[in-house]
Amino acid sequence: xxxxxxxxxxxxxxxxxxxxxxxxxxxxxxxxxxxxxxxxxxxxxxxxxxxxxxxxxxxxxxxxxxxxxxxxxxxxxxxxxxxxxxxxxxxxxxxxxxxxxxxxxxxxxxxxxxxxxxxxxxxxxxxxxxxxxxxxxxxxxxxxxxxxxxxxxxxxxxxxxxxxxxxxxxxxxxxxxxxxxxxxxxxxxxxxxxxxxxxxxxxxxxxxxxxxxxxxxxxxxxxxxxxxxxxxxxxxxxxxxxxxxxxxxxxxxxxxxxxxxxxxxxxxxxxxxxxxxxxxxxxxxxxxxxxxxxxxxxxxxxxxxxxxxxxxxxxxxxxxxxxxxxxxxxxxxxxxxxxxxxxxxxxxxxxxxxxxxxxxxxxxxxxxxxxxxxxxxxxxxxxxxxxxxxxxxxxxxxxxxxxxxxxxxxxxxxxxxxxxxxxxxxxxxxxxxxxxxxxxxxxxxxxxxxxxxxxxxxxxxxxxxxxxxxxx
Numbered sequence: 001x002x003x004x005x006x007x008x009x010x011x012x013x014x015x016x017x018x019x020x021x022x023x024x025x026x027x028x029x030x031x032x033x034x035x036x037x038x039x040x041x042x043x044x045x046x047x048x049x050x051x052x053x054x055x056x057x058x059x060x061x062x063x064x065x066x067x068x069x070x071x072x073x074x075x076x077x078x079x080x081x082x083x084x085x086x087x088x089x090x091x092x093x094x095x096x097x098x099x100x101x102x103x104x105x106x107x108x109x110x111x112x113x114x115x116x117x118x119x120x121x122x123x124x125x126x127x128x129x130x131x132x133x134x135x136x137x138x139x140x141x142x143x144x145x146x147x148x149x150x151x152x153x154x155x156x157x158x159x160x161x162x163x164x165x166x167x168x169x170x171x172x173x174x175x176x177x178x179x180x181x182x183x184x185x186x187x188x189x190x191x192x193x194x195x196x197x198x199x200x201x202x203x204x205x206x207x208x209x210x211x212x213x214x215x216x217x218x219x220x221x222x223x224x225x226x227x228x229x230x231x232x233x234x235x236x237x238x239x240x241x242x243x244x245x246x247x248x249x250x251x252x253x254x255x256x257x258x259x260x261x262x263x264x265x266x267x268x269x270x271x272x273x274x275x276x277x278x279x280x281x282x283x284x285x286x287x288x289x290x291x292x293x294x295x296x297x298x299x300x301x302x303x304x305x306x307x308x309x310x311x312x313x314x315x316x317x318x319x320x321x322x323x324x325x326x327x328x329x330x331x332x333x334x335x336x337x338x339x340x341x342x343x344x345x346x347x348x349x350x351x352x353x354x355x356x357x358x359x360x361x362x363x364x365x366x367x368x369x370x371x372x373x374x375x376x377x378x379x380x381x382x383x384x385x386x387x388x389x390x391x392x393x394x395x396x397x398x399x400x401x402x403x404x405x406x407x408x409x410x411x412x413x414x415x416x417x418x419x420x421x422x423x424x425x426x427x428x429x430x431x432x433x434x435x436x437x438x439x440x441x442x443x444x445x446x447x448x449x450x451x452x453x454x455x456x457x458x459x460x461x462x463x464x465x466x467x468x469x470x471x472x
Contacts, residue, residue, distance in 0.1 A: 024327050025146055028334060028375070031382035032268055032287035039289045042324055048317045049324070050294045120152060120187070120257035121145055127182045140167060140175040144188070147374050150381075152187040152254025153195070155362075156374055164372055184253035192251055193217055199249045209234055213242055220246075265393065267386025269339040271350055279350055281340045283332055284386065291328060293321040334371075338379045341369050342397050349397070350387055357411040360398055412443060413453045420459055425469035430462040 030038065043049050124145045132138055143165060147156050158176060162169040179188040185202050189195035193214040200206040200214075209232040213220070219228050220243065229239050250256075268287050272280045298318055305311050342365065348356030362373040362380075380394040399409050416434060423429050429437070431450040438445055445453075454461075460468070 022142060024330065025378065027327055028331050029146070029378045029381050032266060034382070035289060036287075039291055039324075039328075042320075043291070046317050046321055046324075048294055048298055048314075048321045050292050050297075052290050052292075120148065120150070120254045123257060124148075124179065124182055124187065128179070131178055131182070136167070136171070137175055137178070140165060140171055141179060143374075144172070144175055144179055147377070148188065148254065149377070150254055151252035152184065152189070153252075154188055154190050155377075158190075160373075164374075184250065184256060186250060186253040195251060195253065196246060196249050199253075200245075205245065209238070210242060210245075213239075213246070265384050265391045267391045268335060268383045269385045271339075271343050271385055271387040273350065273388060277351075279343050279347060281336065281343050283336055288332060289328060291325055293318065293325055334375070335379055335383065337369055338365060338371070338376055339383075339385060339394070341365050342385065342394065344368075346397050350389065353389060354414045355411055357397070357399070357414075359409075362398060409453070412438070412445060412449075413457060415441075415443065416450060416453050417457050417459070420454070420465075423465075428462050428466045428469065433462075 027035065027038075039051075043051055125142065128138060128141045128145065132141070143161065144154060147154060147161065149155055154176065158172045159169050162172045165172070176188055180198050182188070185199045186195040187198075189198055197206055197211070197214055200210055212232045213228065216228060216231055219231075225236070225239060229236060232239065232242070234242070266287060267284050270282050270284050272282075274280055298314070301314060302311075305314060342360070343350065345360050345364065345368075346356075346358060348358060350356075362376045365371075366373045366376050380398065383394045384391050385394055385397070396410075415438065419429060419434055419437060431454065432447045434450045434454075435445055435447045438450070451461075459465075
């Protein structure tokens with residue numbers, strides 16, 4: 001058999017997730033307080049950045065002060081480089097950093113400027129750094145980590161993530177399986193069963209009987225123990241032990257990294273009702289950082305610099321300042337666009353209150369404004385909308401329908417609570433009676449749905465309420 005050479009053209013997919021994109025994503029996710037902290041640090045580091053309006057006769061830094069700023073940056077090890085800091089671990093993986101950045105000379109990560117405890121995202125990114133040096137895998141892992149909700153679950157479809165990143169679905173699955181080995185155990189799961197399975201596997205307790213139990217959690221909720229014993233092939237004592245073990249697991253592992261918020265909810269967006277009944281949506285100027293690049297000062301300093309080192313520092317400063325001002329504008333525009341669509345879909349809420357809340361999902365907002373669901377999720381994180389009816393977290397407005405109709409679950413739960421609060425001691429409403437009353441109001445819900453929402457409100461059953469009223 002003769003050996004021969006030939007050329008082949010193969011089409012493949014590659015991932016391009018630039019440092020600028022990663023940092024922009026992080027900026028979008030910050031609350032206004034965290035953003036203010038980050039911007040303050042940038043103003044301190046970069047002499048070309050100025051807060052507020054730049055007046056023609058405003059005093060600028062002298063050349064000596066500019067050089068002192070450069071010296072301070074060098075001494076602190078936080079040399080300014082054009083654009084945001086590179087991805088974690090880029091030097092190790094051989095991916096080049098931004099132009100003008102010498103080896104080992106990078107700006108601090110965005111999170112390092114924020115005085116707060118490590119978040120779930122940071123905790124997982126630190127583990128990702130140690131877990132792999134494969135650059136594409138790390139980049140996909142970064143995206144997945146930033147797509148997790150606060151409980152640690154991946155709600156986005158991995159196939160859609162693969163399409164969004166232009167990579168193979170198998171690559172996303174590989175990255176996800178890697179993340180699922182991280183602490184806290186159960187993180188990166190796509191549903192409750194997978195979350196519990198990850199934790200049981202780590203403990204060496206994911207045997208066939210336990211797997212069958214996890215596949216039938218709906219029977220656990222219904223307390224159909226006879227069916228569970230038959231399916232799992234165990235006796236009553238074994239089933240009781242299995243259920244006890246599941247109860248000891250953590251169904252929402254990510255919440256351990258959610259700090260208790262003690263700050264007052266400040267709106268990032270304001271919604272006002274105009275005289276004609278329409279809604280006006282605008283950004284809250286009190287939470288909007290105003291940072292500008294002082295080009296006049298840049299031109300003045302550029303004329304008198306002599307050394308290549310000083311010129312390089314000045315070039316890095318202007319590029320970083322340009323990126324930050326542009327990113328802040330994009331962040332504000334994205335938040336306003338998402339908030340405007342929320343107000344459009346939830347217009348009845350702003351006119352009627354919680355009774356007017358409508359079903360709305362990340363997907364419905366994303367499709368309406370041409371953005372990805374993960375972007376909507378990041379905008380909704382740590383943001384709030386203020387109105388005449390009060391200030392609400394953006395996440396408050398998202399929720400599915402009841403399953404039988406077009407009413408938001410939050411609104412139906414609220415109405416159920418109202419009906420029970422208004423009932424007379426001699427006329428306690430059963431779940432069926434509540435369902436019938438809701439039907440007359442145009443809200444189609446089944447009795448079992450009423451029971452589920454009533455339990456979520458921690459309201460006793462009608463028989464318990466009746467016994468309580470008799471004792472009273």
